[in-house]
Amino acid sequence: MLENLTGRLQQVVKTLRGQARLTEENIQDAMREVRMALLEADVALPVVKDFIAHVKERAQGREVLQSLTPGQAVIQVVHDELAKLMGEHNAALNLASVPPAIILMAGLQGSGKTTTSAKLARLLKEQKKKVLLVSADVYRPAAIEQLRTLAEQLGIDCFDSNAAQKPEDIARNALDYARRHFHDVMIFDTAGRLAIDEAMMAEIKNLHALLNPIETLFVVDAMQGQDAVNTARAFNETLPLTGIVLTKLDGDARGGAALSVRQITGRPIKFVGVSEKVDGLEPFHPERMASRILGMGDVLSLIEQAQKNVDIDEAKKLADKVKSGKSFDLEDFKNQMLQMRKMGGMGALMDKMPAQLANMANNVNPEVGDKALRRIEGIINSMTPQERRKPDLLKASRKRRIAAGAGVQVQDVNRLLNQFEEMQKMMKMFSKGGMTKMMRAMQGRFPGMR
Amino acid sequence: MLNFFKKNKDESPSPEPKASWAERLKQGLTRTRTQLGNQLGGLFGGGKIDEEVYEELESILLTADVGVGATQALLEQVRTTVKRQHLTDTTQLREALQQALIGLLEPLAQPLDTGTHKPYVIMLAGVNGAGKTTTIGKLAWRLQAEGKSVLIAAGDTFRAAAREQLAEWGERNQVQVISQTGGDPAAVIFDAVNAAKARGIDVVLADTAGRLPTQLNLMEEIRKVKRVIDKAYPGAPHEILLVLDANTGQNAIAQVKAFDDALGVTGLALTKLDGTARGGVIAAIAKERPIPIRFIGVGEQLDDLQPFDAKEFVEALFS
Ligand SMILES: Nc1nc2c(ncn2[C@@H]2O[C@H](COP(=O)(O)OP(=O)(O)OP(=O)(O)O)[C@@H](O)[C@H]2O)c(=O)[nH]1
Ligand SMILES: Nc1nc2c(ncn2[C@@H]2O[C@H](COP(=O)(O)OP(=O)(O)OP(=O)(O)O)[C@@H](O)[C@H]2O)c(=O)[nH]1
Ligand SMILES: [Mg+2]
């Protein structure tokens, strides 16, 4: 799906680039692609409609029309607007209240409230806060036990509640306890509930009134689909939400729910969950989320950099060669390394890749990678043009000469040749199975990958 | 004594609950729909078929998570029907779309038959928080109501208090739960299958930890669990039940593919259909990876698991 989308958007850029100017019609085409991309990413339909209307207006604005590259300008607008909608750069927790500062957790069943409570507690403990974890989930079997276990693992205080108590009583008693024991922060975990469950929604409204929390966090599963708007609206109407936590982003869902929930509640996304472990909580990056939803990585800056630094003809020649499955020789290999370096090296490249790809390739160590790139270049430079085209020629004596010329060991030359062979295989795979398959195959085989 | 219990059970409420869940839903759904400004205008009133009506249908499908691809395919199919059968009325149009959906889902409405092996081993799998453990609790209740004896294996040795959670479901069902503290998931389930064989138990329900398909090591781990079960009892597990959360959007398709590629999924359970989410992605799944849909989850109580009924499901999608 990712490949389709990136491809489709690139197609839009291409067609638009060919046009001397933007017309009502080709903007319409572009908007249809964007609409499709957003829906595939699970952005809710009404949100998509609003967004498209807004972007279209801007795309017809003067800055786009006067741009030399209107196609790119349109994509730029889409991306910028998406990032803008995603909100400010990682809005921090607000704990400015008379202690204990209370954080109330709310959300659907299984969205990740309890795990996130523990993750937050860990984060605050690192900031030297005295934290109390409290569970008022008297419904789900062993929910309180779950929070207690996590608290014990982390060495954080956990209020002693049990399933026979009323959530309201737990709230009152825990508040009293936290005051008497001078806790800086109290994180209050609640049971998962459906937005249409009136009794349960009334319960959490009561809990909110009792606790008067400074933060009320709505915990959303990144895999959630269209219903995110309904759920978000209902929770937002019941509770004065102050922030959103988006969980399970370590999966491969595109996470369009983030946009739906943002749009409906207007609240900032404060954190994202990136693992089931207690250290798997990260600040939110609107840019990255926008790219992820569009499934395109930071394609914009990639395009920009590519145009600035890369010999387009050279890149195209290689791409064609790869696509046609023609033999990929050491000269091509070297060229590719060169292009990579021109684009800022491995680290910079990884940063801009579509999130899913980058995730898959997250075993790359950019520094080692860049060093390896330079060494590879050195070795290939020591070869004759003929050797580069026909690596089969490279027998022991030639290898020794090359190693001496590049100031490396013969093993290094051998390793390079092995890598090259792998690369050749990958290129074949690429022409057959696409990028994702290639990335999977790359793990452990590319310089710098562990 | 045993007979006494059995008799009691027969008199307890049947697994088919009180009101249909579709009925229960209607109220809440109508409200959210209205809020959404998404009222179904011409479609329900009857009237002429025009592009606007198709757009309305498209909205219904898209907002139910059917997805762009499957929605377009279904609408194409309906356009053909309209032409071929010379349909003119929007009520007929809606009917045609429902039929197209039912046609897609009906063949997958295959109930689970646990009578083919003894013990019949069911392994549950799915992403984090989908409802695996709860579904085991409900399944145990259903199976016992059918007169089967059940044993549960606590194969989630990772998540905090997963064992305790399952233990409570065991208690509610008065069913034994085999577990180890911090043990290896494969080993726990291996033991349970052997215990079931020794005791002549009818069905083993094996829980596993939630995992995302991107966690390649965990996907490998669950493959190992399956292999080890086969060692305890060649041919087992007999059912690999993938649990999907109806709230999930298009990623559910990727989940089905990944788990199916890793394990060979034999059945699906769609949970949390008692909320406002419609689970329409199951239609896209039916197109791309047709796998029998066994159950739907409609609540958090023992009796909130029902066999999948295509017609009822499609009706709820349009309610
Ligand atoms: N991979 C991954 N798993 C997560 C993340 N956050 C939570 N989980 C897992 O998701 C599942 C549900 O998490 P919980 O914290 O129990 O969710 P909850 O909202 O408290 O659930 P209820 O109390 O039943 O409503 C567990 O298996 C967690 O380990 C995350 O960011 N990434
Ligand atoms: N409303 C509703 N809630 C459900 C349903 N099925 C499960 N749940 C709830 O969803 C949450 C997660 O359920 P679990 O059974 O713990 O999910 P799991 O897949 O075992 O989760 P992990 O083991 O953490 O991966 C719990 O709060 C359940 O009560 C359902 O059909 N309807
Ligand atoms: Mg919880």
Ligand SMILES: [Mg+2]
């Ligand atoms: Mg579980």
